[in-house]
Amino acid sequence: xxxxxxxxxxxxxxxxxxxxxxxxxxxxxxxxxxxxxxxxxxxxxxxxxxxxxxxxxxxxxxxxxxxxxxxxxxxxxxxxxxxxxxxxxxxxxxxxxxxxxxxxxxxxxxxxxxxxxxxxxxxxxxxxxxxxxxxxxxxxxxxxxxxxxxxxxxxxxxxxxxxxxxxxxxxxxxxxxxxxxxxxxxxxxxxxxxxxxxxxxxxxxxxxxxxxxxxxxxxxxxxxxxxxxxxxxxxxxxxxxxxxxxxxxxxxxxxx
Numbered sequence: 001x002x003x004x005x006x007x008x009x010x011x012x013x014x015x016x017x018x019x020x021x022x023x024x025x026x027x028x029x030x031x032x033x034x035x036x037x038x039x040x041x042x043x044x045x046x047x048x049x050x051x052x053x054x055x056x057x058x059x060x061x062x063x064x065x066x067x068x069x070x071x072x073x074x075x076x077x078x079x080x081x082x083x084x085x086x087x088x089x090x091x092x093x094x095x096x097x098x099x100x101x102x103x104x105x106x107x108x109x110x111x112x113x114x115x116x117x118x119x120x121x122x123x124x125x126x127x128x129x130x131x132x133x134x135x136x137x138x139x140x141x142x143x144x145x146x147x148x149x150x151x152x153x154x155x156x157x158x159x160x161x162x163x164x165x166x167x168x169x170x171x172x173x174x175x176x177x178x179x180x181x182x183x184x185x186x187x188x189x190x191x192x193x194x195x196x197x198x199x200x201x202x203x204x205x206x207x208x209x210x211x212x213x214x215x216x217x218x219x220x221x222x223x224x225x226x227x228x229x230x231x232x233x234x235x236x237x238x239x240x241x242x243x244x245x246x247x248x249x250x251x252x253x254x255x256x
Contacts (some may be wrong), residue, residue, distance in 0.1 A: 001097075004097050004100050004101040007101025007102055007104075010105065011072065011075070011101075011109065014075065015072075015109050029060045029063040029064045029067060029117070030117065030120070033053070033060040054124050054125050054213060055213070056181070057121065057126060057212065057213075058205060058209040058213065059176070059179070059180070059181025059182060060117065061118065061136075061212075062143060062179065062201065063176060063181065064110070064113055065113075065114055065140060065143055065144040066172055068109055068110035068114075068144065069144065069147040069148045069150070070151060070165075072102075072105070072110070072148060073102075073106060073148060073151030073152050073154070073155040073164075074155065074161055076152060076155035077155055077158050077160065077164050078161070095241055095244040095245045096241050099149070099152060099237070099240045099244050100237070102148075103145060103237065106144070106148040107141060107148055110140070110147075111137060114144070115140075118133060118137070121133075121212065126212055128211075128212055132211045133211075136208055136211040139204065139229070142204065143201070143204040143208070145233045146201075146204065146233035146236045147236075149239070149240040150171070150172070151168065151172070152240040152243070153243050154167050154171065156243045156244050157243065175199055178192075178195055178196045178199045178201075178202070179196070179201040179202045179205045180196060180202050180219065181205055184219075185197070185219065200228060200231075200232035202220070203224070203228035203229050204225070204228075204229040204232065206225040207222055207229055210222040210225070
C-alpha cells in the first residue's frame with residue numbers, strides 16, 4: 001500500500017506541475033458541449049422532455065474522464081523513455097501495486113476535473129441535488145477507473161507517444177461515441193444499436209444520466225448499469241495488471 005500511495009501521489013504532483021493538462025481536459029469537452037449542443041439542438045429531439053444540451057451534458061462529463069485518462073496514461077510511455085518505469089519495475093513491489101497506484105492517481109484527477117464540470121449543471125438546465133451530485137461523483141470514479149485501466153493496457157504496450165495517441169483515438173473515441181453520449185440508443189440503426197449495447201461505457205453513461213436526468217427515457221436502469229460498470233472496472237484492472245506482468249521492462253531508456 002505504501003507503493004500504491006507513492007505512485008498515486010506522484011500522479012497528483014505531476015498534474016499540479018503541468019497545468020496545461022487542465023486546459024486540455026476541461027476546455028475541449030466544454031467547447032464540444034457548447035458547439036455541438038448549440039448547433040445540433042434543432043436537429044435532435046431527445047425523449048423525456050430534455051433539450052439536446054441537457055442530453056449531451058452527461059456525455060461531456062464522461063468525455064472529461066476519457067481525456068483525463070488519455071493524458072494521465074501517456075505518462076507511462078514517457079516514464080519508460082525516461083527510465084523511471086524501469087526503476088519501478090526492478091523495485092521489490094508487485095505489478096498489481098504499480099498498476100493500482102497509476103490508475104488510482106489518474107482516477108483521482110479525473111474525478112476532480114469531472115466535479116468541476118459538474119458545477120456547470122445548472123447552466124445546462126439540470127437541477128442536481130446534493131444526493132444526486134454525490135452519486136454522480138461515485139459513478140464518475142468507477143467510470144474513470146475503468147477508462148484509466150483501459151488506457152494503461154494500451155500504454156504498457158507502447159514505446160512512442162505518437163503510437164499511443166493513434167491507438168487511443170482509435171479505441172476510446174469510438175467507445176465514447178457508441179455509448180449514447182452523442183445520440184440516443186433508441187434512435188440508432190438496429191445493427192448499431194446492438195454494438196452500443198455491447199459497449200460497456202454505455203452503462204456507465206446510463207448510470208450517470210440516471211443521476212443527473214432521471215426523466216430521460218430509453219436508457220438502461222440504474223442498478224444493472226452500475227453493476228456492468230463495476231464489472232468493467234474490475235476486468236480492465238485485471239487486464240492492465242496482466243499486461244504489465246507480460247511487458248517486463250520493454251523499451252529503451254532515452255539518454256539524458
